[in-house]
Amino acid sequence: MTLPRLHTTTIGDGPAHVVFVHGLFGQGKNFTAVAKAVQDLATCTLVDLPNHGRSDWTETIDYPQMAEALARVLEEIGRPACLVGHSMGGKVVMRTALDHPELVDRLMVVDISPAVGLGSSFGPLFEAMQALPLGSLESRRDADRLLSEGIPNDTVRGFLMQNLRHEQGDDGARHWRWQMNLDLLERELERGISDWPESSKVYDGRVLWVAGEKSNYVREDAAPTMRRLFPRYVQVTIKGAGHWVHSEQPEAFIATLRHFLQLE
Template structure:
C-alpha cells in the first residue's frame, strides 16, 4: 500500500489575473534527496509559485511523512503517484535531486503518462557505491545524545562530519521533542535497513523518451562524462547542463539552478 506522503502545496492559480483558464501551467512536483525534505526547497518553491502550482513532497521516512520499511524506488514512485491521485493531478513536471532524481526517473519510466517533463539534479540512473557511513554515524550519535539545542547537536555531528555545510544540512532533520530537547524526525532505522536499495538503480526497464533536463555539478562525481552514454540509454532526449557547483547545486548556485529550470519549462510551454 502506498505511503500517504506529507507535502507542501502552493495552490497557485497562475492565470487568475488574466482569466485565461486554458493556459494554466502544468504543476511542478519537487522531490528531495537522501536525508532531505520539502523544507530544503522553500526558497525555490517561493520563486516558482508565482508562475505555477508547486508541490514539494516529503518522501517516506523523511520530513513529516510516515516511517515504514522499504526504500525501493518502485515503492517510492508509487507513493508519489498516489499523492498525485489524491491531489487530482493527471500530469506534472517532475524535479528530483539525488535520491529524489532516481524516484523521478522511476516515475517517468513506470508511469510515463503522468510526466510532462523530467528534471534530474545531479544523479545518474545507475547504482552507486556506499559513501554515507560517516553520515549514519553522525545521525546515530545525535539520536543517542539527545541534544538540548542546536549547538549541542552540531557538536555531536562534528564528531563524525567535519564539513560544516553538511552538518547544517543534516541539522534540518531536527525537531523539538515533546519531552524537551531535540530529536531526529528521520526514519533512520528504516533508511539504514534498506540503504542498498537507495544506492541501487531506479525502477523500471524502458527508457523515458519525454523532454528531460539533467543538471549536474562540475565539482560533483555523481554525473561524470563517463556516465553520460549509459544515462542517454535511459533518458535519450536529455539535455545536459553543467553548473559551477558540487552535489548540492540547487543550494550552491540557486539563481543559476532556477534559471536553468525556468528556461527549460518555458520552452516547453510556449
Template sequence: MTVELNYHDAGGDGTPLLVVHGLLGSADNWRSHVKQWQERRRVVAVDLRNHGRSPHVAGMSYREMAQDLLALMDRLGIERAHLLGHSMGGKVVVTLARLAPERVASLIVADIAPQAYGHGHDAVFAGLRRLAEGRPANRREADALLSEHVEERATRLFLATNLQRGETGELELRIGLEQIEDGYEEIMQAPAGQGAFDGPTLVLRGGNSHYVTDDMLPALREVLPQAEIKTLEGAGHWLHAEQPEAFQAAVNDFLRTLDS
C-alpha cells in the same frame, strides 16, 4: 502498500511542478525555490517516506517511492506533472517516468545518473546515530555531536535540518533513521522499471560533483534519450543550494520552452 506523503501545495494554474528531495532531505529544503516557482505555476514539494513529516515505514525501493508519488498525484487530482528530483529523488522521478510515462510532462534530474552507486554515507549515519543517542538540548550541542563523525560543516548544517523539538524539550530526529539505514542498499541501486523515458528531460549537474561524470553520459542517454545536459560551474552535489540563482534560471528556461 503506499504511504500518504506529507507535502506543501502552493501556486496557481498550468501543469504542476512536483519537487522531490534527496536522501536525508525534505520539502523544507526547497522553500526558497518553491516561493519563486509558485509565482508562475502550481508547485507541490513532497516529503518522501521516512523523511520530513511523512510516515516511517519499512522499504526504500524506488518502485515503492514512485508508487507513493503516484498515489499523491491521484489524491491531489494531478493528471500530469513536471517532475524535479535531486539525487535520490532524481532516481524516484526516473522510476515514476518509466512506470507511468503518461503522467509525466517532463523530467528535471538534479545531479544523479540512472545507475547504481557505491556506499558513501557511513560517517553520516554514524553521526545521526550519535545525535539520536545524545539527545542534545540545542543546536550547538547537536553540531558538536555530529562533528564527532562528520567533518564538513556544510554537511552538518544540512543534516541538522532533520532535527525537531521533542515533547521533553530536547532535539530529536524526525526521520526514520532505522528504516533508511535498513533500505540503504536499495537506495544505492539504479532506478526501477525498464526502458527509456522519451519525453523532455533536463539533467543538471554540479561542475565540482562526481555524481554525473562525462563517462556516465552514454548510459544516461540510454535511459533519458532526450536529455539536455547542463553543468552548473562552481556547484557540487547540492547544486540547488550552492548555485541557487543559476539552478533557478536553468529550470525556468527549460519549463518556459515547454509552456510556450
C-alpha cells in the same frame, strides 16, 4: 501493496505544475526558496519522501515503492507535472517517469546518475548522526558541537540538523529525536537506496540532466543508460556547484529551471 502516505506542501498558483522531490536526509521544504522563485510560472508541490519529513515510515525502501507513492500524488494533481528530483529524489522521479509517463510533462534530474550509489559519501554522515547521544543532549548548540567532530562542513551539518526535533513524548517530557527513519535508511543505503532497478521502459518526454561542476554523481559512463531510458535528455552543468546544486548555486539553478519550464 500498501503505499506510504506522502506529506506535501503547495506554493504558488502558476499555470504549470512542478513537483519537487528531495534527496537522502532532505525534506520537501528544502525547495521552498526555489518554488517561490518560479511560482509565477507554476503551482509548486513540495514532497516529503517516505521515511523523511512528515511522511509515513516503512519497513523497507526501494525505488518502485517510492515511485508508486509519488504517482499517487501526481494522480491527485490531475494533470501532467514537471518533476524535479535531486539525488535520491532524482532516482525516484526517473523511475516514476518510466513507470507512469502519462503523469509526467517533463523531467529534471539533479546531480545523480541511474546506477551511481550514495554509500561512500553518505556513510560517514550516518555514523555521526547515529553517534549523537540524543538522551543527554542539552541544546541544539550542544548537538551542533558534537556533530562537528564527524561532520566538519557547516553547510552539510546545518542541513542534517533540520531533521533534529525536540518534542514532547508520551511520558510528557521533551525528547530529542531524528525526524527521518535513520535506522532504516542506514540499513538500506547499499541496497534499496544506492541500487538502481533495471527497466526496459523508455520515457520519451523532455529530460534535463543537471550536474554540479564539483560533483561526481553525474558520470560519463552513465550516459548510455540515460540515453537508452531517456532518449531526449539534455545535460547542463552548473558551474561552482557541488552535489547540493540548488542550495550552492541557487540563482543559476532557478534560471535553469525557469528556462526549462518555458520550453514548448
